[in-house]
Amino acid sequence: MVGAGLAGSEAAWTLARAGVPVDLVEMKPVRRSPVQRLDGFAELVCSNSLRSDDPLNAVGLLHEELRQAGSLVLSCADETRVPAGGALAVDRAAFSALVTDRLSREPLVRVERAEVEKLPEGPGLAILATGPLTSDPLAAALAALVGPGLAFYDAIAPVVTDESIDRTVAFAASRWGKGEGADYLNLPMDAAAYQAFVAALLAADKVVPHGFEEPRYFEGCLPIEVMAERGLDTLRHGPMKPVGLDDPRTGRWPHAVVQLRREDLAGTAWNLVGFQTRLTWPEQQRIFREFIPGLASAEFQRLGQVHRNTFVDAPRVLSPDQSLRARPDLFLAGQITGVEGYVESAGSGLMAARAVLDRLAGRPFRPPPATTALGALHRHVTGVAHPEGLAFQPSNVVFALFPPLDGRRRGKGERKQAYAERARKDLKEWIE
Numbered sequence: 348m349v350g351a352g353l354a355g356s357e358a359a360w361t362l363a364r365a366g367v368p369v370d371l372v373e374m375k376p377v378r379r380s381p382v383q384r385l386d387g388f389a390e391l392v393c394s395n396s397l398r399s400d401d402p403l404n405a406v407g408l409l410h411e412e413l414r415q416a417g418s419l420v421l422s423c424a425d426e427t428r429v430p431a432g433g434a435l436a437v438d439r440a441a442f443s444a445l446v447t448d449r450l451s452r453e454p455l456v457r458v459e460r461a462e463v464e465k466l467p468e469g470p471g472l473a474i475l476a477t478g479p480l481t482s483d484p485l486a487a488a489l490a491a492l493v494g495p496g497l498a499f500y501d502a503i504a505p506v507v508t509d510e511s512i513d514r515t516v517a518f519a520a521s522r523w524g525k526g527e528g529a530d531y532l533n534l535p536m537d538a539a540a541y542q543a544f545v546a547a548l549l550a551a552d553k554v555v556p557h558g559f560e561e562p563r564y565f566e567g568c569l570p571i572e573v574m575a576e577r578g579l580d581t582l583r584h585g586p587m588k589p590v591g592l593d594d595p596r597t598g599r600w601p602h603a604v605v606q607l608r609r610e611d612l613a614g615t616a617w618n619l620v621g622f623q624t625r626l627t628w629p630e631q632q633r634i635f636r637e638f639i640p641g642l643a644s645a646e647f648q649r650l651g652q653v654h655r656n657t658f659v660d661a662p663r664v665l666s667p668d669q670s671l672r673a674r675p676d677l678f679l680a681g682q683i684t685g686v687e688g689y690v691e692s693a694g695s696g697l698m699a700a701r702a703v704l705d706r707l708a709g710r711p712f713r714p715p716p717a718t719t720a721l722g723a724l725h726r727h728v729t730g731v732a733h734p735e736g737l738a739f740q741p742s743n744v745v746f747a748l749f750p751p752l753d754g755r756r757r758g759k760g761e762r763k764q765a766y767a768e769r770a771r772k773d774l775k776e777w778i779e
């Protein structure tokens with residue numbers, strides 16, 4: 348097992364629990380990518396949220412499926428969660444420490460801290476789960492086998508310290524009162540403040556990523572300044588959406604809002620929700636302090652950054668069991684296969700481990716049923732759910748990847764309910 352991120356940790360756990368000995372090789376702390384800070388496994392590099400925990404949402408359904416499958420990632424997330432409305436967010440340091448501890452205590456897992464520079468050459472089977480920031484020598488070795496890697500850009504959001512937030516400006520509330528009702532801090536903006544902020548973003552200095560003339564971003568995680576370029580109200584309909592957030596001082600929703608989500612249970616630091624950015628660091632500090640009410644004295648624990656994010660052309664280079672067509676003894680798992688997101692990567696790790704178990708047992712791979720959230724991810728990387736004629740692109744788990752429901756007309760809520768019920772019924776047998 349190469350890489351102890353979300354996918355590698357989940358896969359190593361699944362295999363060990365099934366009685367298979369695993370050598371787990373992780374490059375930290377010998378080497379680390381520019382976004383990594385912790386030495387532990389399963390590090391969440393940007394947001395500390397595993398997104399919606401509502402099973403009527405595709406990612407919430409994936410949470411439910413992973414819990415049923417005995418997932419290490421989900422159980423550690425549940426134990427280290429912080430209040431975040433309807434989302435499953437965690438204390439990232441406690442989460443990583445718990446995953447590391449559980450794996451380190453697993454008798455069948457032998458941990459080695461080293462950078463793997465070549466493709467593993469048996470004996471035995473190997474899973475590469477080295478993620479979107481796979482280190483250069485290994486990425487080159489993989490490219491030599493399957494052709495050049497595909498790539499897009501992913502950005503991370505800043506974090507501010509609690510004591511530097513002006514509490515006379517911020518109000519505590521979760522959207523529509525979800526969770527404990529007041530899990531987020533909200534920094535309200537009126538129309539004039541919002542327009543000034545957008546104008547400042549458009550004029551700001553940005554870091555130009557190397558290696559690409561026209562950087563391509565993941566649509567689900569666009570930098571704020573790219574959103575600002577798409578129109579004045581784009582941010583107000585995205586991460587700065589005020590809907591469902593009553594300001595207790597006015598009894599109304601503000602014009603726009605910057606939401607802060609707790610980084611840890613004690614609330615010593617807060618993440619600017621959806622504020623991934625590639626503004627230069629001096630510009631981030633200047634603009635956020637000057638134009639976001641309540642952040643005038645903000646102390647930044649981390650600033651936003653942008654990174655190249657590599658994945659393979661999975662439908663072309665992978666077999667349905669996630670092994671490489673060119674090297675059937677090597678499996679891929681996680682974001683490198685073209686799934687996007689922490690939870691999806693954990694799900695991909697689970698599937699790769701189950702594929703290895705099938706291989707070791709000498710039986711054909713049994714993919715999860717297509718109607719489940721895990722099956723939807725499988726359909727995506729095998730290309731089944733991918734629009735014909737379009738280049739393969741990474742995807743989060745969304746209901747659009749599921750096979751259509753029967754033709755009966757349904758409202759939106761009823762449709763989500765139908766997806767969830769069908770998935771639950773079909774997953775049970777696969778898990779067992």
Ligand SMILES: Cc1cc2nc3c(=O)[nH]c(=O)nc-3n(C[C@H](O)[C@H](O)[C@H](O)COP(=O)(O)OP(=O)(O)OC[C@H]3O[C@@H](n4cnc5c(N)ncnc54)[C@H](O)[C@@H]3O)c2cc1C
Pocket residue numbers: 349350351352353354355372373374375379380382388389390391392393394461462463464476477478479480481482485501502503652653654655656680681682683687688689690692693
């Ligand atoms: C800048 C950026 C921001 C992101 N923001 C978000 C977000 O907000 N929310 C979200 O859901 N997803 C986000 N992602 C995607 C996120 O990285 C993935 O969802 C998830 O971490 C992928 O899991 P993984 O297990 O495939 O890879 P990772 O979690 O990255 O794990 C890979 C592991 O392999 C190790 N490794 C790499 N190369 C080697 C080597 N040669 N030898 C040994 N070990 C190696 C790494 O150290 C790492 O521990 C972001 C990605 C990037 C790059």
